[in-house]
Amino acid sequence: MTTMAPDAGTQDDVAYEAQFNAAVTAEERIEPRDWMPDAYRASLVRQIAQHAHSEIIGMQPEANWITRAPSLRRKAILMAKVQDEAGHGLYLYSAAETLGTSRDELLDRLHSGRQKYSSIFNYPTLTWADVGAIGWLVDGAAITNQVPLCRCSYGPYARAMVRICKEESFHQRQGYELLLALSQGTEAQHAMAQDAVNRWWWPSLMMFGPPDDESAHSAQSMAWRIKRHSNDELRQRFVDICVPQADSLGLTLPDPDLTWDEERGHYAFGPIDWDEFREVLRGNGPCNEQRINQRRTAHEEGAWVREAATAYATKQAERSRHGYRAPHDPQQGDTQEEDIA
Ligand code: FAQ
Numbered sequence: 325m326t327t328m329a330p331d332a333g334t335q336d337d338v339a340y341e342a343q344f345n346a347a348v349t350a351e352e353r354i355e356p357r358d359w360m361p362d363a364y365r366a367s368l369v370r371q372i373a374q375h376a377h378s379e380i381i382g383m384q385p386e387a388n389w390i391t392r393a394p395s396l397r398r399k400a401i402l403m404a405k406v407q408d409e410a411g412h413g414l415y416l417y418s419a420a421e422t423l424g425t426s427r428d429e430l431l432d433r434l435h436s437g438r439q440k441y442s443s444i445f446n447y448p449t450l451t452w453a454d455v456g457a458i459g460w461l462v463d464g465a466a467i468t469n470q471v472p473l474c475r476c477s478y479g480p481y482a483r484a485m486v487r488i489c490k491e492e493s494f495h496q497r498q499g500y501e502l503l504l505a506l507s508q509g510t511e512a513q514h515a516m517a518q519d520a521v522n523r524w525w526w527p528s529l530m531m532f533g534p535p536d537d538e539s540a541h542s543a544q545s546m547a548w549r550i551k552r553h554s555n556d557e558l559r560q561r562f563v564d565i566c567v568p569q570a571d572s573l574g575l576t577l578p579d580p581d582l583t584w585d586e587e588r589g590h591y592a593f594g595p596i597d598w599d600e601f602r603e604v605l606r607g608n609g610p611c612n613e614q615r616i617n618q619r620r621t622a623h624e625e626g627a628w629v630r631e632a633a634t635a636y637a638t639k640q641a642e643r644s645r646h647g648y649r650a651p652h653d654p655q656q657g658d659t660q661e662e663d664i665a
Contacts, residue, residue: 348549353479356422364548367541368478369423370439371550373430376416378442381434381615383409385449386458394452401498402455408491415484422480435620443601444531446609453506453513453520459499460573461521461528461566467492468562469532472552481550500569507574514574521570522578529593530601532559538598563591 340359347354354360383406390406393399417427433439444462449455470489476482506517533539533555545551553561563582570577581594603609 348477351477351549353482354477355479363544364550365423367545367548368481368550369420369425369430371541371545372416372420372423372481373425373433374440374442376413376420376430377434377439378445379409379413379416381441381619382445382462384615384618385445385447385611386455388449389452389455392452393455398502405459405495405498408495412488412491415488416481419478419480419484431623435616435623437607437616440605441615442531443604443609444527445615446604446612447523447527448611450523451516451520453503453516454524456499456502456506456517457520457524459495459497460503460569461499461524462531463492463495463499464566464569465528465531465562467496468565469558472558473550475549475552477549500573503573503575517573518575521575525578526596526600529559529562529596530604532556532562534598534601535596560590563593567591 341361344354344358344360344364347358354364386402387406390399390402393402417430420430421427430439434441444465449458467489470485470492473485474482474489476485503517503521506513508514533542536542536554536556539555542551542554546554566577567582579594581592583592585592604612607613
């Protein structure tokens with residue numbers, strides 16, 4: 325889409341809104357400098373920021389196991405995965421910044437509890453098998469939810485999602501492979517894998533958000549083509565994918581009501597404990613306090629990095645304004661080598 329934000333008085337908002345709606349209907353991408361309704365901008369900032377917060381808070385449960393990974397190979401894989409999640413946070417905060425909010429402001433909203441992050445990251449990782457269950461189920465749910473976001477109407481978010489989904493796919497596979505190794509291992513390893521799946525299954529279904537009839541944003545987000553499917557549709561898709569995968573893993577899903585519904589062509593599943601979901605969102609999950617405290621501490625302890633990066637950027641900007649690099653002056657320690665280091 326090419327309609328630029330209007331100069332005052334050139335065209336009224338009604339006409340711009342009509343053009344915006346036509347672009348969305350025609351599956352054109354909305355770009356940062358295009359005109360967009362304030363509510364569209366606000367809803368995108370809300371969703372993208374909460375997604376970014378989920379990625380960086382989501383580093384904590386698995387990072388808990390990096391020092392205790394059972395082999396060098398597992399440790400290298402897990403470190404790469406956790407680093408990817410930091411990267412996803414970075415792409416997403418950058419996408420949110422294109423809508424006119426700063427990363428500082430978004431982090432402030434997270435730290436002060438004004439913005440949410442995914443409920444799933446408020447559960448503890450009790451055993452090594454939890455790393456596998458997170459990869460298989462949590463990343464699996466994330467991919468199911470996020471592949472349609474690659475077609476989101478807002479360009480920067482959609483493009484960020486393409487790369488994120490590729491990486492999530494690797495994450496999901498490593499989790500599946502880890503669980504398979506445990507499931508086919510000793511009796512105790514199999515039991516550990518089963519226990520992890522039992523604990524992560526229901527919270528993974530909650531990741532898709534409240535049921536459609538309680539979802540405040542779905543209808544508008546789908547009309548704007550931010551979301552492409554409802555929460556319940558994606559949840560059902562995830563269940564349908566997981567049932568045969570659990571079978572191949574030699575594990576069971578902790579739901580006695582899970583049965584194939586011939587008529588609908590989907591698996592029927594038991595009731596989700598939405599009271600538990602609401603409690604977690606209110607801050608009363610098993611790890612809410614620990615997660616947010618650790619995040620705030622990490623932010624405070626990283627202040628010196630932000631200050632150094634800002635000082636460096638200011639110095640670089642100063643230099644490029646003057647069009648030259650300062651000559652080597654050992655007294656000032658102002659050398660190119662130091663800059664590179
Ligand atoms: N947890 O009206 P809806 C990952 C909130 S990334 C907490 O249905 P919407 C990668 C919702 O925000 C996981 N809050 O909302 C990874 C809203 O609150 P608000 C995150 C939730 O936006 C893997 C209110 O409830 N993924 O896992 C949850 O239409 C492994 C009403 O809900 C994304 O963020 C929840 N589960 O649909 C990282 C994907 N569900 O804003 C590390 C992008 C709902 O009014 C390790 N986001 N809420 O205060 C989305 O697709 C959507 O925003 C939904 C919610 C589907 C999450």
